[in-house]
Amino acid sequence: MRQKRGGRAAGVTMEDVARVAGVSAMTVSRVLRQPTLVNADLKAKVEAAIRETGYIYNLVASSLASQRSGIIALILPTVASSIFTDSVKGVSDVARTHAVQMIMAETNYSPAEEEKVIEALLRRRPDGFVIVGVSHTRATRALLEKSGVPVVETWDSTPTPIDSLVGLSNFDAMKAMTEALVAQGFRRIAFVGTATRDRRAQMRAKGYEAGIAEAGLGAPLILNADDLTSMESGRIVAERVAALHPRPDALLCLNDVLAAGALLAFQRMGLAVPGDIAVAGFGGLDFSSHLNPSLSTVDIPRYEMGQRAAEMLIGRIAGTAAQGGTCEMGYRIVLRESTGGSRPAEAQAS
Amino acid sequence: MRQKRGGRAAGVTMEDVARVAGVSAMTVSRVLRQPTLVNADLKAKVEAAIRETGYIYNLVASSLASQRSGIIALILPTVASSIFTDSVKGVSDVARTHAVQMIMAETNYSPAEEEKVIEALLRRRPDGFVIVGVSHTRATRALLEKSGVPVVETWDSTPTPIDSLVGLSNFDAMKAMTEALVAQGFRRIAFVGTATRDRRAQMRAKGYEAGIAEAGLGAPLILNADDLTSMESGRIVAERVAALHPRPDALLCLNDVLAAGALLAFQRMGLAVPGDIAVAGFGGLDFSSHLNPSLSTVDIPRYEMGQRAAEMLIGRIAGTAAQGGTCEMGYRIVLRESTGGSRPAEAQAS
DNA sequence: TTTTTAATTGTTAGCGCTATCATCTGTTAG
DNA sequence: CTAACAGATGATAGCGCTAACAATTAAAAA
Missing domain, CATH: 3.40.50.2300 (Response regulator)
Structure with a gap:
């Protein structure tokens, strides 16, 4: 440790290591960054000096110098x-x-x-x-x-x-889930998630709308929630949904967290899932498959x-990669018990 | 943009801003870090120059210079x-x-x-x-x-x-939960979580053991799980627990994730929670209160x-703070339906 | 042997900031 | 009217590293 610049303590520097090893700072730098360029003996000497001094490489200085x-x-x-x-x-x-x-x-x-x-x-x-x-x-x-x-x-x-x-494609994925629900026989499918937050939420809502429209199921029903990332929010929405007349026969949620909150809330208020109302989520989160009934979801990688x-x-x-590279990830519609699908069956899509 | 050092392109620097504003680099630095030291007119001029040049402060250089x-x-x-x-x-x-x-x-x-x-x-x-x-x-x-x-x-x-x-204190907290289970009337309380991973897990297991020992309930029963952070792991353990003779009347888990996995697995295999077996977790995670039955847990801040x-x-x-400062956080034993407590009741501890 | 070449190591000059001190202005006090 | 001083700005010298190039040595080629 040396004192420098008005008394502030400074740590061990590359220069210190170099002095101990009897080489130049540049050689120390090479040992650390391009060891193949350095003679084996010298390398060993430098490494010993690093250990001896307790030197810790300074990435701040390195970043500045190397850009x-x-x-x-x-x-x-x-x-x-x-x-x-x-x-x-x-x-x-x-x-x-x-x-x-x-x-x-x-x-x-x-x-x-x-x-x-x-x-x-x-x-x-x-x-x-x-x-x-x-x-x-x-x-x-x-x-x-x-x-x-x-x-x-x-x-x-x-x-x-x-x-x-x-x-x-949040749009495609949610549309596919909507279609899957239609194929399962659901006719009054509501959607939870606001169309006014981020684009991903919007696209999912639009995918739902498109699915409903193409199936000719009349007007879509979109419910908003203040908080889109909590189970509590799902619970609150579930209460609103349960009170609707006629009650939807399926509730499609923006994500698995909302869906789980809704599913558990329905159960608590005595509604059978999927008997009275089906529930599906989005995201393929870990806990979805563990719920009773297990939660249908759009699994994304x-x-x-x-x-x-x-x-x-x-x-x-x-x-090595050029600008403009694109790689589209797929999704999987996973139908489980919460939409009447059997537990082990997992349909494949995209 | 200038070309420097062998042709690498460099961005706008403080020097560039200073030139545009007609001041020294040091003044630009002051505007950015200690604006009160700088005359208002100059400050405005510098700020305009920053906007004009699109300057982005370089924290790498700053870090190196200021330590x-x-x-x-x-x-x-x-x-x-x-x-x-x-x-x-x-x-x-x-x-x-x-x-x-x-x-x-x-x-x-x-x-x-x-x-x-x-x-x-x-x-x-x-x-x-x-x-x-x-x-x-x-x-x-x-x-x-x-x-x-x-x-x-x-x-x-x-x-x-x-x-x-x-x-x-993971020890105290888990011991308190064990005591709470004993107070609820459970007598064959098993614990899931390994004593061989990290110290926090160890201390919780020890807290459980101490609670069991002080209650005079005989030998503790600790089950290990390979993965301590997945619901799947909780499910697997639940199957082992369900097969035990005699079956424990309560399963205390290292954390809420394991507990939720176990709780849902018990239900799926037809065991009533808490009727056939109670379940409690640790951590006070959000989803615990939403499960059916709601999960008892040790809530920690x-x-x-x-x-x-x-x-x-x-x-x-x-x-401003001295070395050696210590601040002990408390915990709350939250008894819910999964251990026979009523849903709204939340006992207070520590 | 001399020249060419490759393989190592060292020297120099920054990277873009900031700490420190020097300078310069305009006040205020004596 | 000068000394003393505070306030604002600038000049200088690094922070600890690395890119680029120079220098040195040893090996290979001529």
Whole structure:
């Protein structure tokens, strides 16, 4: 430890290691970053010096000098929801294998907050962004394009991604589930989820509407919920649904969390699922298959989406992948007991 | 944009902004960091120049020059589990209000991985660490102590924290739940969760054992599960429990996820909960109160623990809090239908 | 032997900021 | 009228690393 610049304590630097090992700082740097370029004896000497001094490589200085931060930023609507945790893990796992660190920030489903958050993260000079969603403010888009940082958008689809895309058609997926419910014989299918929040929610609602329209089932019935990510919210909606006349014979939910909340609430108020009312969700979350009755859902490859997005991003950063790359992820309609399907049967789609 | 150093493109720098505004770079820096020191006219001019040039502050350079990264690191066992998401949010929310960024890494419940992860993060020179758990390798402890970075440990208790602690007594909490079950009249209480994973799991198992021993209920019965964070694992354990002779009259689980998996599995195999077997969990997760029957649990202030830990850490970083600070968080025994308690009644403890 | 080439290592000059001190203005007090 | 001082701005010298190039040595080719 030395004293420098007005008395602030500084840690061990590469220079210190170099002195101990009897080489130049550059050689130490090479041992750490391109060990094959260094003679084996010297390498051993340097490694010993590193151990002896307790040197900890300084990535801040490295980032500044090399213009590479080794950080990828992950922007998502919320960190506190089970909906995205698997995608986070997918990104995080890939990041780790490439010796890159992931930094996360949440937007609370607000494009304005997203703009702020991205601007804040840009100050860290991340090597790339994975962003959940394709709907951004004009300024956000301009900011990202000007910065020249690779971006992979995901969890939604668009023909005009900022850079690259790991897509998911929320519209198609929810429409397919609606059709599956129709095929199961349900005729008064209601939908929970607002059309006024984020684009993913909107597209799912539109998919439901399209499914209803094509089946010629009359006017769609869309119910809103204030909070779209809590079981409590599902419970509250279930009470409203139970009071409707005529009561819907199926309730399709924006996601599995709402669906589970509704399903359990129906049961508690004495309604049989699916006898009195069927319930279906979206997302394929883990707990869905464990509920009694097990919950029908649209299974989407959450972990794989995160993985794929991170891999694509790392390709873009390395320059091996071209801009404009797109990869559409599929979905699976999983009909279980909550819609009258049998437990083990899992229909396949897309 | 200028070309520098062999042709790499560089973005707009503070120097560029300064030139446009007709001031020195130092003044631009002051406008951004200590605006009160700068004359209002100049400030306006600089702000205009920033907008005009599209300048984005470079925190990498700032971190290097100021020896402050503005990053706090959060180390937790896993990012993919609902158990910690609320704590993550607590840390993240506090970090945001202090204009600090949070960087997260997971250890997979392994002290060896924790050591690697902490060493990797130390390279980014974070201003502080929040670490879930108090059990670390000797090397980890030495590393953190030598680095001099403030550390707040949480989600467990110890008289000898590395630096500061936001504590939770897993032993006391699980013992209290065991006693509550005994008070409810259960006599053959089994426990699920391994005593061989992390210290938090161990302490909970020990709390259960102590509760059983003090009640004079004979030998404790501890069942292991391979995976301690999935409902599927709870289901598998439930099958083993159902086959026991005599069958336990209550199953106490390491956490709510296991408990929910077990509860739903018991129901599916035709066992009444709590009639044939009671179930209780730990963690106070959101979904517990929604299950039918609602799940008894030990509610712990997950979000607040994250908040408190982050606040304490920021105090340590600012130098306003002393080393060795400790703050013990409480817990609440919540008895619900799954142990024969009535739904609204929520007993209070600690 | 001399020249060419490849393989190692070192030197230099930043990366884009900020801590520190110096300078310069305009006040206020003596 | 000068000294003392506070307030605002600028100049300088790094922070700890790496890109680019230079220098050195040893091996291969001529």
